[in-house]
Amino acid sequence: MATFFQSVRQGFGRGGNNKNTPPKSPVQAPQDPRTMANSPSLSNSLTLDNIAANDPNAPKYFFQEKYAPLNVRGNFLTLCACPKNVELGEWLAHQIVEQYRLLHGMLQVIQETNGVTGVPICNESTCPTMSAGRLTYTWLVDGRAAKISAPKFINRVEKWIVSKIHDPVMFPTEKVTGIPETSAMKDAAAATGEPADQSEGAPAGPNATGSDEWIGKSSGFPQTFYKDCQGIMKQMFRCYAHLYHAHWLNPFWHINKHDILNMCFVHFVTVAKYYQLVSDKEMEPMQPLIDLFIKQQRVPPEALNGGHWAVAPPPSN
Ligand SMILES: [Zn+2]
Numbered sequence: 001m002a003t004f005f006q007s008v009r010q011g012f013g014r015g016g017n018n019k020n021t022p023p024k025s026p027v028q029a030p031q032d033p034r035t036m037a038n039s040p041s042l043s044n045s046l047t048l049d050n051i052a053a054n055d056p057n058a059p060k061y062f063f064q065e066k067y068a069p070l071n072v073r074g075n076f077l078t079l080c081a082c083p084k085n086v087e088l089g090e091w092l093a094h095q096i097v098e099q100y101r102l103l104h105g106m107l108q109v110i111q112e113t114n115g116v117t118g119v120p121i122c123n124e125s126t127c128p129t130m131s132a133g134r135l136t137y138t139w140l141v142d143g144r145a146a147k148i149s150a151p152k153f154i155n156r157v158e159k160w161i162v163s164k165i166h167d168p169v170m171f172p173t174e175k176v177t178g179i180p181e182t183s184a185m186k187d188a189a190a191a192t193g194e195p196a197d198q199s200e201g202a203p204a205g206p207n208a209t210g211s212d213e214w215i216g217k218s219s220g221f222p223q224t225f226y227k228d229c230q231g232i233m234k235q236m237f238r239c240y241a242h243l244y245h246a247h248w249l250n251p252f253w254h255i256n257k258h259d260i261l262n263m264c265f266v267h268f269v270t271v272a273k274y275y276q277l278v279s280d281k282e283m284e285p286m287q288p289l290i291d292l293f294i295k296q297q298r299v300p301p302e303a304l305n306g307g308h309w310a311v312a313p314p315p316s317n
Contacts, residue, residue: 056134062248062258064287069259070298075302079296082308089216092229093171100161100266103236109156109257110247116201120250122242132241134287148153150242156234170228172220233268233277241285242263265289266298274307284285 058243061067082091110122127150130137138145139153148156164170216225243252243261252258269290272278293299 021250023123050064055072056131057247058132058249060245060288062244063292065292067089067253067258068262070262070266070294071259075298075300076267076304077274080274080303082272087216087219088218088308089221089225092215092226093221094277095275096229096232097165099233099236099268099271100165102267105240106243106261106264107158107239109251109255110243111154118289120151120231122151122154124151127151127246130154130238130242132245133243135285137238137242150246154239154242157239158282161232162236163230164232167221170225229275230277233272234279234282237272237278237282237286240268243316244286244289246271266293269298270303274303276307276309 050252057275082088111120113120130139130153131152139148139156140146143147148166215221215225216221217223219267222228244265248258248261252261265286269283272283290299294304
């Protein structure tokens, strides 16, 4: 029984209204003059308003060390590594829920309706596609990869992740007898639409094909559990990539929340690398910042080169 995960899921609601959620209101945040003095928009001939959210040529301040501060000392290894007395499947489920909670807090910042314009910062006209620099992510609509707007894409990702987290097959919280049934999950996914290229580029991971052992088996998680975790983390990564490439300056830098964004992202990258949940190829749009975090050991060395699997060998067949 996934008792550990059950206990952590109880604090998780659709609204994600956890008191630990980072501040979400960009509209009411006062503009600190000291912040403005350091603003990249003033130290550069470009003004904020001239930088379109989706301009792939916009300066990538977030890839520069001086704009990549973190309000934490050390790193997130202790929050990421699986405690000895917790089953790995339960721990991964907990990590996924926690990562979603953090991401959701950041997404709320761009989803908040602006009191002046009446529309959210990330809207159909600022972000007609789900882009991260020159890259555009697509969503599977009627079996075909479609370019949908970033707000629509993010909304679908959030609904999709929440539905997975609340899916009693994928994230069981009650005692399971026999082999978990996974076809129901596929049917549900087909009905609501799936992110495109779901399986492409996923790290091979530790679950060997044909093995009758898998991560989370003893806690009642389905055989597809690890792969599903990878799928969820991949979509979460894409949301982060959009947050940085389209919204780092507006609003995060301007409301002085870029350090919180960095904190959430470096935590995310630590988990993603440690458990090999997101492929290096997928992470390319954010590689310079990830390299910076690795250089600073904000992403701990233990998360690299095999991470968890370097310490605890995967189940063999
Ligand atoms: Zn956007």
